[in-house]
Amino acid sequence: MRLQKVVVAGGGVLGTQIGLMCAYVGKDVTFWLRSEGSIGRTKPKIERYCGLMLEDLLKAKALIGTPMGAYVYPKGLIRDWKSTTSETIDSLIEQAKKNFAEHVHIELDMAKAVADADVVIESMSEDPKAKIGVYEAMRDLLPEKTLLFTNSSTMLPSTFAEYTGRPEKYCAVHFANTIWKNNTAEIMGHAGTDPEVFKEAVAFADEINMIPLELHKEQPGYILNSMLVPFLSAAQALWATDVADVSTIDKTWELATGAPAGPFKILDIVGLETAYNINQMKPEAQIEGSVTNLLGKLLKEKIDKGETGVNAGKGFYDYSKK
Numbered sequence: 001m002r003l004q005k006v007v008v009a010g011g012g013v014l015g016t017q018i019g020l021m022c023a024y025v026g027k028d029v030t031f032w033l034r035s036e037g038s039i040g041r042t043k044p045k046i047e048r049y050c051g052l053m054l055e056d057l058l059k060a061k062a063l064i065g066t067p068m069g070a071y072v073y074p075k076g077l078i079r080d081w082k083s084t085t086s087e088t089i090d091s092l093i094e095q096a097k098k099n100f101a102e103h104v105h106i107e108l109d110m111a112k113a114v115a116d117a118d119v120v121i122e123s124m125s126e127d128p129k130a131k132i133g134v135y136e137a138m139r140d141l142l143p144e145k146t147l148l149f150t151n152s153s154t155m156l157p158s159t160f161a162e163y164t165g166r167p168e169k170y171c172a173v174h175f176a177n178t179i180w181k182n183n184t185a186e187i188m189g190h191a192g193t194d195p196e197v198f199k200e201a202v203a204f205a206d207e208i209n210m211i212p213l214e215l216h217k218e219q220p221g222y223i224l225n226s227m228l229v230p231f232l233s234a235a236q237a238l239w240a241t242d243v244a245d246v247s248t249i250d251k252t253w254e255l256a257t258g259a260p261a262g263p264f265k266i267l268d269i270v271g272l273e274t275a276y277n278i279n280q281m282k283p284e285a286q287i288e289g290s291v292t293n294l295l296g297k298l299l300k301e302k303i304d305k306g307e308t309g310v311n312a313g314k315g316f317y318d319y320s321k322k
């Protein structure tokens with residue numbers, strides 16, 4: 001494994017998960033954080049996600065031999081489900097505990113953190129100024145060999161390539177939340193990414209138990225959100241204009257396509273705040289009388305009532321009673 005020493009810049013929700021996924025498979029991981037305050041916020045996240053990963057491994061024992069097991073097992077934690085036994089899971093748990101204890105480090109000094117990095121994964125807030133600031137601070141500290149990946153969900157690598165000092169070694173590797181279960185890695189270079197570096201990113205994603213999904217060119221929203229956002233918008237427009245109710249729209253999609261969840265079940269998982277934020281980014285959201293404007297108001301009403309999705313117990317559906 002060439003990319004063995006991993007530095008994660010940013011110890012937020014995704015940064016923590018990415019770092020732990022790398023440690024889980026035995027890579028050496030250093031979280032570079034900017035302040036003592038960040039350490040105070042990141043350490044509990046590390047503990048929480050270690051706990052969740054170990055808990056999901058344990059729960060997977062009960063899935064062995066069940067028809068649903070093959071669909072819902074934690075795919076980032078178990079590579080070969082078919083041959084998995086209770087004993088395999090016990091040894092994965094022991095190995096994970098050891099790896100988390102031995103391979104996870106935190107460093108505030110950027111120069112020390114990156115001194116021998118094979119790869120730096122930038123997973124900082126979706127704030128271009130902050131990302132540029134860190135790329136510029138890092139560019140002269142990185143060894144020649146270091147590859148640089150960004151996990152940005154909405155920004156393109158070409159926006160930042162010139163600030164990195166190594167545009168040919170820079171690309172996006174975009175992970176999904178709860179990486180140990182939803183193990184996709186969308187890999188997207190910019191025009192100046194070296195094809196060999198792109199291949200290394202694909203191999204790296206595979207090594208950390210992700211399914212690499214290769215994009216041939218830059219695309220805002222990558223593959224998933226390029227499909228999901230218009231799909232969910234179309235469903236919400238049908239609801240906002242009262243063409244049909246939520247359960248009828250979901251039922252239509254589920255019965256006609258065989259998909260396990262219709263758009264409103266997906267929206268409840270994504271969260272209505274995210275749906276609202278996406279709605280508000282559209283210029284028509286400010287145009288009184290437009291469908292987008294009406295939808296924004298309807299989503300806001302639900303958010304104000306605390307009906308923000310599965311995590312809140314209620315969204316488009318009620319999850320409080322089982």
Ligand SMILES: NC(=O)c1ccc[n+]([C@@H]2O[C@H](COP(=O)([O-])OP(=O)(O)OC[C@H]3O[C@@H](n4cnc5c(N)ncnc54)[C@H](O)[C@@H]3O)[C@@H](O)[C@H]2O)c1
Nearest residue numbers: 010011012013014015034123124125130151152153175177
């Ligand atoms: N949350 C998701 O579901 C998700 C999914 C895929 C990708 N992403 C992407 O991952 C990245 C991080 O998202 P997140 O949800 O983990 O965010 P978050 O808010 O949980 O974490 C952001 C982290 O960046 C750090 N940070 C901010 N400014 C910094 C600076 N100037 N210097 C050093 N550190 C700084 C913060 O301290 C924090 O640890 C974003 O680019 C986002 O688009 C998020």
